[in-house]
Amino acid sequence: MHAIRLHAFGPAENLRYEETADPEPAAGQVRVTVAAAGVHLLDTAIREGIQGPLPELPALPTIPGREVAGTVDALGEGVPAHWLGKRVVAHIGFAPGGYAERAVTEVSRLHELPDDLDFAEAVALIGTGRTTMGILRFTELTADSVVVVPAAAGGIGTLLTQYAKHRGATVIGLAGGPEKTARVRAHGADLAVDYKDPAWPDEVRAYLKERLDGRAATVVFDGVGGDAGRAAVDLLGPGGSHVVFGWSGKGLHDGEALTFTEEELTARGITQVNVLGPAMMAKAGGDNPVRTLELAALAEAATGHFTPAVQRYPLAEAAAAHRALETRGTMGKVVLIP
Structure with missing residues (x-):
């Protein structure tokens, strides 16, 4: 099979498209013919040799990737026969192997997919969608909510926007550049602004004054931090909530976490x-x-309620996908197609 292999930690160019042996499922595992493999910002950190939340870095050479969707083509010992030929998606955990034409994982990780769910969208749901549902557990959105999403063109930002609109909330989405803000509007945001424009907070305040009688934001879903996150928090009114799920304002490696003291929170x-x-x-x-x-x-x-935004790259172009993700040049979930 073909796969992306990493022989040395370092830049995206170290991701090499190669032929290698097919993996074989062990007891309790299945093998999946991969139709789509997810790319996560964490993958870029692992590629550089940054351990992050991993128990340990993978041994080299390794095949990166932790999210796959496709069709089960082989069963390990003890796996029920009905799984053979099923359309499935799985987050394969910290064990790598997703950037390949075939991958193995435990049968307990599988979700069977309906025929009308696209494989690439399924990959977005199993990782990005899972995280989005976790974020949403921390706030109750209603028709009275005014939601600010600082990275609204991203995979999580798109789903947060869609869910908030389903709940009847007013959604203000931030994104970088006209192409991304157009995408944010297309996914339902009431207002989409370009955070590269220093005057964007004034644009939002004018909107709140003219369209919402001067109401303040009630929730900021912040996966960015840094200056954009701080400006978004400044839009919150009393009783507002700053929900933090990342600080990738400059990328995973050098983003700035946005924190406030108890005194600052109380004063605000x-x-x-x-x-x-x-x-x-x-x-x-x-x-x-x-x-x-x-x-x-x-x-x-x-x-x-969820229609994931997906940006597809051929499996052989995994390095290009990593570079685009690291430079915020993507929209939605990045997926590799073998």
Whole structure:
């Protein structure tokens, strides 16, 4: 099979498109003929040798990638026969192997897909959608909500925008450049502004004054941090909530986390919550909170509330996909197509 292999940690150019042996499923595993493989910002950090949240870095050479969708083509010992030939999606965890024509994973990680769900969209739901559902556990959106999404053209930002509109909220989406702001409007935002324009906060305040009788924002879903995140928080009124799920304003490696002291929060009359990690798992609840959130995301797609934005690259162009993701040159979930 063909796969992307990493022989040395470093720049995107180290991702090499090569032929390698097909993986074989062990007991309790299946092999999937991959139709779409997800690319995550964390993948770029791992490629550079940054351990991040991983228990340890993978041994080299390695095939990156932790999200796959496709068709089951082989079963390991003990796997029920009915899985053979099924359309599935899976987050394969910290074990890599997704950037390939075939990948293996535990049968317990599989979700069977309906025939009308696109493989690339399914990949977006299993990772980006899962995280989005976790973020949404920390606030209750209603028709009275005024939501600001600083990275509204991204995978999570698109889904947050769609969900908030489904709940009847007013959504203000920020994105970089006219092409991205057009995409944000197309996904339902009431106002889309270019955060590269220094005057964007004034544009938002004018909108709030003219269209909403001067109401302030009630929620900021902040995956950016830095200057854009701080300006978004300044739009919150008393009782508002700053929901933090990242700080990629300059990329995963050098973004600035936006924090406030208790005194600052009290003076502003707002709350701040960091939803990542154990906090999100605790909110999801149950014996398997990750799977709970995955199922929730797939359910939102089934009801039409989620339509993931996807940017596709050929598998052989994984290096280009990494470079684009690192330089904020993508819109939606980045997916590799073998």
